[in-house]
Amino acid sequence: MEHELQTDRKSSILCAENASYWRETAIPLLENMLPQIIKDYYDINVASVCFNNEGHSNIICIITSEKGEKITFRIEPPFINSRKYDDFKRITINPKSFAVPMFCYHEKILPAPLNDFSIAGYNFIEGNTKYRWYEVPKDDDLKKIVKAYDELNESLRFIDTTNASVAYTERFNKELDAVIKHCNNICDKSIEATFNSRFNDFLANAKLLLANISRITKDLTPHYVHNDFQPGNILFNENDISGIIDFEDLTLGYTEIDTILSGFRIAKSNGSNTELNIDRICLKKFISHFPSAWKIFENYGYKFFLSFFALRESVRYMLSAINNLDVMRTNIGFLPCFLTVANYYHEPLRSLIIFNGRNLPDENELRKIENNCDEIVFVQLYEPIDTTNSSIVAAKQYIECTTSKRFYLFPLFADNMPAYRLLLRLEILCPRFNNVYVSKETCKYHLSLPSKFVFHSFQPQQTNESKDDRSRALFITRAQPFHNGHLEIIEKALEKYDEVIVVLASAEASFTEDNPLTAAQRMEITNAVLWARHNGHFWIFPVAYNNYIAENMPELKLLCPDFNVVFSTNPVHAKMARLANIPSEMPKIKSDVRATTIRENVKKALPADSMMPREALQIFMKYKDQLI
Numbered sequence: 001m002e003h004e005l006q007t008d009r010k011s012s013i014l015c016a017e018n019a020s021y022w023r024e025t026a027i028p029l030l031e032n033m034l035p036q037i038i039k040d041y042y043d044i045n046v047a048s049v050c051f052n053n054e055g056h057s058n059i060i061c062i063i064t065s066e067k068g069e070k071i072t073f074r075i076e077p078p079f080i081n082s083r084k085y086d087d088f089k090r091i092t093i094n095p096k097s098f099a100v101p102m103f104c105y106h107e108k109i110l111p112a113p114l115n116d117f118s119i120a121g122y123n124f125i126e127g128n129t130k131y132r133w134y135e136v137p138k139d140d141d142l143k144k145i146v147k148a149y150d151e152l153n154e155s156l157r158f159i160d161t162t163n164a165s166v167a168y169t170e171r172f173n174k175e176l177d178a179v180i181k182h183c184n185n186i187c188d189k190s191i192e193a194t195f196n197s198r199f200n201d202f203l204a205n206a207k208l209l210l211a212n213i214s215r216i217t218k219d220l221t222p223h224y225v226h227n228d229f230q231p232g233n234i235l236f237n238e239n240d241i242s243g244i245i246d247f248e249d250l251t252l253g254y255t256e257i258d259t260i261l262s263g264f265r266i267a268k269s270n271g272s273n274t275e276l277n278i279d280r281i282c283l284k285k286f287i288s289h290f291p292s293a294w295k296i297f298e299n300y301g302y303k304f305f306l307s308f309f310a311l312r313e314s315v316r317y318m319l320s321a322i323n324n325l326d327v328m329r330t331n332i333g334f335l336p337c338f339l340t341v342a343n344y345y346h347e348p349l350r351s352l353i354i355f356n357g358r359n360l361p362d363e364n365e366l367r368k369i370e371n372n373c374d375e376i377v378f379v380q381l382y383e384p385i386d387t388t389n390s391s392i393v394a395a396k397q398y399i400e401c402t403t404s405k406r407f408y409l410f411p412l413f414a415d416n417m418p419a420y421r422l423l424l425r426l427e428i429l430c431p432r433f434n435n436v437y438v439s440k441e442t443c444k445y446h447l448s449l450p451s452k453f454v455f456h457s458f459q460p461q462q463t464n465e466s467k468d469d470r471s472r473a474l475f476i477t478r479a480q481p482f483h484n485g486h487l488e489i490i491e492k493a494l495e496k497y498d499e500v501i502v503v504l505a506s507a508e509a510s511f512t513e514d515n516p517l518t519a520a521q522r523m524e525i526t527n528a529v530l531w532a533r534h535n536g537h538f539w540i541f542p543v544a545y546n547n548y549i550a551e552n553m554p555e556l557k558l559l560c561p562d563f564n565v566v567f568s569t570n571p572v573h574a575k576m577a578r579l580a581n582i583p584s585e586m587p588k589i590k591s592d593v594r595a596t597t598i599r600e601n602v603k604k605a606l607p608a609d610s611m612m613p614r615e616a617l618q619i620f621m622k623y624k625d626q627l628i
Contacts, residue, residue, distance in 0.1 A: 027051050030061065030075065038063060042121070044071070062124060070124030074246070125243030127235030135231055136269050136279045146289045148241045149229060149262060153255055156224040166222045166252050169210050172315065176206060179318045186321040191335050198342040201614055202314075205344040209308050212346065216296060217254050225258035227251050230265035259293035262286070264309040276310055276336045303344070310340035345618050348374035348406075352426065352433040356381045356414075358391045359439045359460030363402050369437060370405045377430045378409040382559070390468065393561045396539075398463040406531050408523060410541045411559050429507060429542045431524040470498040472539075472563040473585075474556065476573050478505050479522045480515050481620045482529060483598055483612045485591040490530070490538070492587045493567045499537050500567070501560050502526055507542035516599065516626040521619075528615040553580035603627050 035046035045066040063071045131137055137145055179186065187195045227249035235243045267283035287294050297305060314337035351373040353361065361369065370376060378399060380392055396409055439460040473493035477486055493500045507519035519542035530538045541560060546552045553576045566577040566584040577584040593611045601608045602624050608617060
């Protein structure tokens with residue numbers, strides 16, 4: 001990778017920064033040397049060479065042979081994106097009207113000073129690009145483009161994939177490595193602050209998107225794909241399509257995924273510097289013609305594939321910037337693509353496990369459950385006759401030893417509520433879940449429940465209660481939303497105590513001006529922050545407000561694991577603790593952030609980055625429409 005990035009850096013900067021480089025240096029060299037190169041390597045006698053400087057990074061030359069044949073050559077300077085031919089050396093395909101390359105050159109070293117250039121040769125195609133970047137084709141032309149793309153893919157299937165590796169995600173990983181290594185060279189001063197503040201978010205979500213693409217493609221068959229099928233690379237001869245150009249990104253990938261990404265390129269409309277605008281009608285019209293791609297698109301959704309498309313685009317812009325090319329080649333450029341990925345939030349697949357006492361799934365069953373989800377929500381039902389909270393400590397110890405997944409664990413008073421009422425309550429209190437697992441001991445709670453959930457029962461295993469000698473601080477907050485002040489209090493508590501219990505107060509309140517988020521949404525936000533920063537040293541319990549205020553603290557003593565102190569900056573909490581004979585501490589914190597300010601800023605589209613942990617802001621923005 002280092003060699004690829006440093007190869008002939010001087011030449012790369014020259015051809016990127018100085019438009020006269022081609023005219024004064026490269027073209028004279030090529031005029032003198034190219035006929036002999038083509039004779040030596042391709043056994044073609046050249047009669048004439050005609051050059052067309054295409055612009056920012058490459059040129060087109062049309063070779064006429066002594067026999068009158070015409071071949072188009074595309075020549076790229078030594079810049080990072082030219083290292084793309086590891087999967088094949090030379091290809092020759094039965095030519096069709098939508099011409100795939102006769103060959104892509106990367107098997108021999110060109111004479112100096114051209115040895116870092118890449119050359120791709122095509123059958124000559126007459127025609128012009130009717131649409132440039134970010135122009136959405138008209139309906140009549142879209143039908144022709146669909147047909148051209150279908151024929152192109154059929155042609156690409158002729159390429160022998162033997163001994164070739166699937167570079168679709170491998171190449172992304174290499175490119176991301178390059179972006180990380182040279183991130184300081186990627187943006188100009190106008191976007192530097194935004195870039196620096198969101199770069200870690202971008203990387204985290206880029207890796208998440210790649211992981212999910214790997215999951216999607218594991219059952220697909222790899223083929224060669226064009227990888228840059230867009231209006232600007234489609235040649236029209238009058239009103240008909242005559243050919244496809246620009247095969248420098250040709251790689252072994254997956255036709256279904258390439259179809260979806262091509263749909264986004266075709267439907268990319270003129271936008272702003274802050275948004276990535278896609279014509280959704282055009283996008284759906286294109287993808288719907290390809291059933292296997294449409295099925296995947298429907299299953300994973302618009303937002304996911306928009307983010308994956310933006311990942312491709314932003315990485316390409318960033319790699320160009322490393323070589324001092326213009327990252328804002330068009331109105332829709334690097335920044336909106338970068339921000340789309342930085343703001344992407346993947347909704348994890350979750351399973352809900354309802355149990356009572358210490359009756360959890362055994363180790364084998366729990367591993368089967370975790371194989372089908374990203375996170376697990378454990379809800380321990382307390383019956384009115386239960387008077388001890390020690391069982392939840394044993395449950396957590398067992399879960400920590402058995403599963404590697406992120407999990408939620410909290411108690412809930414069942415109060416003999418009917419099954420439908422329990423499920424409604426859990427939908428409000430739990431982050432969104434897909435499957436429900438209920439122990440045979442609690443099976444009465446999943447009778448007559450709505451069919452939108454898949455229900456399973458498990459044979460419970462009694463977990464062993466062990467000594468609980470951990471010290472804990474209790475922190476009460478509404479977290480509407482969770483912000484830097486909350487995190488500072490929690491971290492101060494963890495300096496003195498082994499664990500912190502975060503009680504999300506007023507769990508019943510939501511969709512109001514002061515309490516826009518549901519308890520489930522607040523749990524999701526708080527959990528994301530604490531898992532990222534304090535793995536395993538916290539509890540999060542949603543608790544409804546009790547109008548008999550003096551009963552709230554004794555109820556917490558019953559619900560929560562044993563705690564030593566109430567940690568809070570709220571004097572009311574200190575008084576409640578004193579009344580219940582519980583010590584309290586009021587830590588001094590530097591942060592003066594208020595949740596009200598955050599809500600107001602987000603409503604007015606003002607920045608809130610400095611007031612919230614990035615994990616919290618990312619998820620909170622998903623629910624910003626609930627702000628009143």
